[in-house]
Amino acid sequence: MRRVVVTGLGLVTSVGANVRESWDALLRGKDGTGEITSFDTSMYKVHRACEVKKLNSNCHPAGKNRYTVYECLYASTKEALGDSGLIGYKDLDPERIGISVGTLAGELTIFESELRDHPQRKSDGFSMDVVLSYPPMTLSTQLAEQFGIEGPNIILINACSSGNHALCWAFDILQEGKVDIMVVGGSDVVPQTEFTHFHNLKALAPERCQPFDKNRQGLVVGAGAGVLILETLESAKRRGANIYAEMKGYGLSSDGYHMTAPHPQGEGAIRAMTLALDSSELSYRDIDYISAHGTGTPLNDKMETLALKTVFQDKAQDIPCSSVKSMIGHTMGAASAIESVVCCLVIKKGAIPPTINYETKDPECDIDCVPNQARELEVDFALNNSFAFGGNNASIIFGRV
Amino acid sequence: MKKRVVITGIGVISPLGLGHQEFWNNLIQGKSGLSPITSLDVSNYPCKKAGEVSGLRPADYLGDKGLKYLTKGTKFLACATKLALEDAGLNGNNNLPQHAGIVVGSALGNYSQTTDYTYDILRYGPEKLLPMDSYDVALNSSINFASVFFKLKGPSRTVSSGFTSSTDALGNAFNLIKSGRETLLISGGVEQISLDSYLIFLMQRLLAGSQDSEPEISTPFDRKRNGFILSEGSYVFILEELESARLRGAKIYAEITGYGTSYMGSRRYSIEERVKKAAKAMALTLEDAGLEKESLELICANGNSSKLVDLVEARAINAFLGERSKEVMVSSIKSQSGECYGASGAMQMTSCVLAMHNSTIPPHTNYQKPDPECELNLVSQEKIEKNVKNAMVNSLDYTGNCSCLLLEKKSW
Structure with a gap:
């Protein structure tokens, strides 16, 4: 069995647009919670979430960022690939690099914002923007397209453990030697639909998230993406990559x-x-x-x-x-x-x-x-x-x- | 030490029947599961046909309780799982191994119910909605429900890779047992027809008859093909590690011997490159099983009547088989079953396992005009009696993967 290591990291969170910013903020204990800006919360008892406010890259050269699931994923993937020295690295077989990504609800916010702008019935049809972003699979195929990655390509939908499932999937096929490198991650933003779901289940904290505190009142929904470059130890050594850690097991x-x-x-x-x-x-x-x-x-x-x-x-x-x-x-x-x-x-x-x-x-x-x-x-x-x-x-x- | 993986139970909820017997009987008689759509109002749209599940009474399978808030897809999966467990002799409280898990593929899951919920939020306001209104509206909640309902303690995983979802799920389940991590997994696929899925495919002009001048017919590899006809259902298998299956004296349908996948979705790829990628997935699968091409007798093709994908698949099969393409039979059942998108791989695998089990290959109905670009050794309009030992199942998603599974008929 091959050993599997982490050679690159990427982050987009409500407290930072990359790994360095996010990590500094996390160590400082910065709270990313704020008033929700992406939709009107006047009909809710809770008005706060951890939204992403800044992205360091724009994958739509023509337009400005819409803070979609894909945009967060793209930004953290770009950072992780760069961090691991893979951008511009020549000696690679694109078929030996794969992608596994976890998400809860895909690009639901694209659908929501269209619906808010043009209230209509479903039977009136969708815009092509919705049609082409509707299947969750489009997240990983867009990523493959944009970074020229040609290995196994998968989306895992396992609610709030999706990201770890994506890592486990990647770990298995790396261990087996089917690929050398996997781009693995999870990405989600704050769709009103999911917010409502948690809100109506009374799972949301009104102000802030207080894990393990006696007076904790629930979760705060957040947006962000995390990407890890997983690689066989052999491949990482061959290209002299910086190694953060080894994934030992799951x-x-x-x-x-x-x-x-x-x-x-x-x-x-x-x-x-x-x-x-x-x-x-x-x-x-x-x-x-x-x-x-x-x-x-x-x-x-x-x-x-x-x-x-x-x-x-x-x-x-x-x-x-x-x-x-x-x-x-x-x-x-x-x-x-x-x-x-x-x-x-x-x-x-x-x-x-x-x-x-x-x-x-x-x-x-x-x-x-x-x-x-x-x-x-x-x-x-x-x-x-x-x-x-x-x-x-x-x-x-x-x-x- | 690599473990071996066998199929010990099959559960089917499909437009061709409920239960694998009915599905098989209709299939070999050449019956069609495709008919005018009844569950949606499509009067404003050109495509009128689909393969809908009819006559399903979930309470007969699952009992009366707790069904009210379940989506159609969740019921399909739970009923198919129940049938598969029964078929494997694992029905009942204490029969299921302690750590059984579930790995299911679905391209769209319960997404249409997610968006229905979105409509309700915007139309009625969040305060009008009850907690139970979102009980079963997550993309993966069908699999969650099955895991809760059958009290599964092993992994539960939803794989979503477009049209190859269930093939990739089955391949993953196969690998999880092969590597010794798991001993029993419920695996397969589920899809449901909804206005969302209908519109998503219609608006991309992927459905048969989406352009006025074209007939609405599913006829894989035929010159007149012009798109697929959507279908729904759930196809579920019980996969077990060989030794533990034998120990409990389980009936064994077949062994899964290989799985392979390659990405053929890039827009940069020409048709030739896609053909190469698809042929590579087939070769990888054979290699995974350690099988010689000479031993392969049947391919249960993706063939879904789509202009482009059928062309790529036919050419890839020929490139992969080379000289052998004259002898290896190619079967597609989608003229009868329709395209069950994310669950198609599991649907084809059902047909494949039953074909090996019954030594019969189902007919290729609707086929009239051979396409010189899709020359394959297709099954005729009549079923064929043939003993098949090694067969491959193909799944292709034009914007994603080509994934394949290899099956071997065994008698123990």
Whole structure:
């Protein structure tokens, strides 16, 4: 089996338009939450989200940025490819580079804005703009087109663990040797439709996201994209690429329990983390940092704490376990990809981003969530958790090379 | 040590029938599942036909409870899964292995219900909508529901790669078992006809009869073909690791021996290049299985009556087979079944497995005018009795992948 490493990173978040800006902001504990500008929220009880305000690249030379899912994905892909030294790199077989991308709802905002501008019935037809962006697959085919990537091409739709699923998919085919390099990521923006869905489920916090806090009131929806260049160690060495971390292994599971609520004892989460440790051939004692799913909903954080205690036993309260969702919101299909980027940066830079907005201890969430202040720490192994709605769990472990 | 992967159950909800028996009987009799669309008002549009699922009573499969808020697609998938589990002898509470998972392909999933929900938000206001109104409107919620309903503890994954979605899902499930990660996976595809899917394909002029002068007919590889006819349904398989299947004495239909994929979607590619890419996917699949071309007897083609894709596929098959193209039979069932887009690979695989199982290749109906550019060893208008040991399933998405699966009939 081939070893799989990370050689490039790209980020677009509400706190920064690239990796450097986002990382600095995350370590400073910057809150990306603000009043929603992309649609009218006067009919809602909640008015805030973590929207993306700036993109460093424009993939439509003629037009200005519309902050679509593809534009965020494009910007972070461009950054990641550049970071890994692949842009302009000559000695590559484009068929040995593939793409796997996770998203929750594809380009729903394109459809929404058309509908707002031209209220109509569905039977009146769609504009070609909607027609051509409607199938989720168009995200990865556009990416292939724009960067001349000709290997396997896939979209994974697994709600809020989509990004991690995309990484697992890529990991498997790299390990097998079917490809040398995979562009892997997740991207989502804030569609009114998803906002309404979470709003009406009463899953949204009114002001801010407070993971693991006793008074946490829910999640804050966020926009963003995270992209990682995964590569076989062999290929990375051959081209002398900078290596951030190694992807050691992963675990997938389902709760098989409920369409929206997590399993109360975290059965599925426990299995995902355990499988991730097993497939990485690591013990729970080896893990130095956990990027929590930590959505800030009462149910998730309680369940996640319980699951962490089961898996990490005596070490559960010692391992720093923070949630960047406190700063950049829940970016849905992008969340676990962004948090995987964070894990790689944690390993490379020796620093841990905090969980901000933390004020009141919750006896049911008695873990070290790195409250409010970033921390310097040498991390050899980091675990990234994602536990999506519907009980769709994916945990990944990254390690120092 | 690589594990071997076998098919032990099949579940079908299709316009050609409910359950794989009915689907197969109609298929070999040359019956058509295509008829005037009833679920949508298409009076303002040129294309009137589709392959719709009819006569499905989900409560007969799933019980009465909790069905009210489910979409059509979610019901298709849950019913097909139920049938597949029954067929595999895994129905009942304690029969399913503890960590069974589900990997399903769908190009559009429940997206039409997502956009319906969007319409409702803008039309009525968010405060008028209930939490249950968005219970089953996520792209992947059909798969989530199946995982909750059947209490699956293994992975649940929705693969969306356009028309190759279910082929890529089956290929992924095959790899997950082969590598020893999983021992039992439910895998296949699901699609539902909606105004969205109809319009998306109509507006790209991909449907048969979308231009006035052309007939609305599905006739793969025929000179008169001018587009596909949309269909819906769900095709689900139980995939198991060979040893554990044998241990429980399961009936085994066939073994999946290979999967291969290549990207042929780039706008930069000429037809010749696409042909090369598609032929490469076929060759990769054969290589994955470690099989010689000489052993291949049947190709269950993508052939969906589309002008361009059929041409690319026919030329790719010939390029791939070389000398063997005179002997390897090519079967397309889409004249009867229509194009079930993201679920098509699973639909073709159903036909392929049953053809091997019953030693019969279904007929190629509607075929009248051979296209000199699509010269293939096609099955005739009548079914053919033939023992097939090794067969390939092809999936092509003109803007995406060409993905293939290889199957082998085994008797244990």
